[in-house]
Amino acid sequence: MSATAESMQASARDRVGKGAARALRREGLIPAVIYGEKQPAEPIAVSYKEINRRIHSGHFLTQVLDIEVNGKKTRVLPRDFQLDPVRDYPLHVDFLRLGANTKIAVFVPVHFINEEECPGIRRGGVLNIVRHEIELECAADEIPEQIVCDLTGLDVGDSLHISAITLPKGATPTITDRDFTVATIAAPAGLRSEESGASDEADEAEDEASEEE
Secondary structure, three states: OOOOEEEEEEEEEOOOOHHHHHHHOOOOOEEEEEEEEEEEEEEEEHHHHHOOOOOOOOOHHOOOOOEEEEEEEEEEEEEEEEEEOOOOEEEEEEEEEEEOOOOEEEEEEEEEHHHHHOHHHHHEEEEOOOOEEEEEEEOOOOOOEEEEEEOOOOOOEEEEEEHHHHOOOOOOEOOOOOOOOOEEEEOOOOHHHHHHHHHHHHHHHHHHEEEEE
């Protein structure tokens, strides 16, 4: 799914430094910078309310934006932000300037489907999510909203590896040296207790047999 770019207004920032940043915040603005694509960094100021809302609504770092400064739009992707360590409000944002062929590494959330078609879960097994997000390399304007993982046919003790997941077109995992696990179907607590008890009984039987010998 193509990333949808939302528009956001900003103003040029002609002063930098801590004093200038404090002055901006008093005006309800946050200092930010647009960088990348072998162009000079562009200091800007953005709305505190809008940035705070976007950060705390989730997926801020995967949202493509068109930032308009003095009538000129620049397509960007938020790459980092600083929060106040005590009050948790935004202090500064870094935006990566996007070109036509820009590729980026981004963490994409995992979504599981077809639990009703999963024998392991129907038997009381538990979905153990190993990775809630997977880092993918993809085109900046084709960032998927989620990675869909199909649980159909998985039984207790089975694992779902990245090789079994259909990734969005053009996206590849950044981890390439192993077929890493995304989730497993763990045995229900009662079954684990029974298996543990059976194992203990077997160990005791082996010990008794060894003593008789």
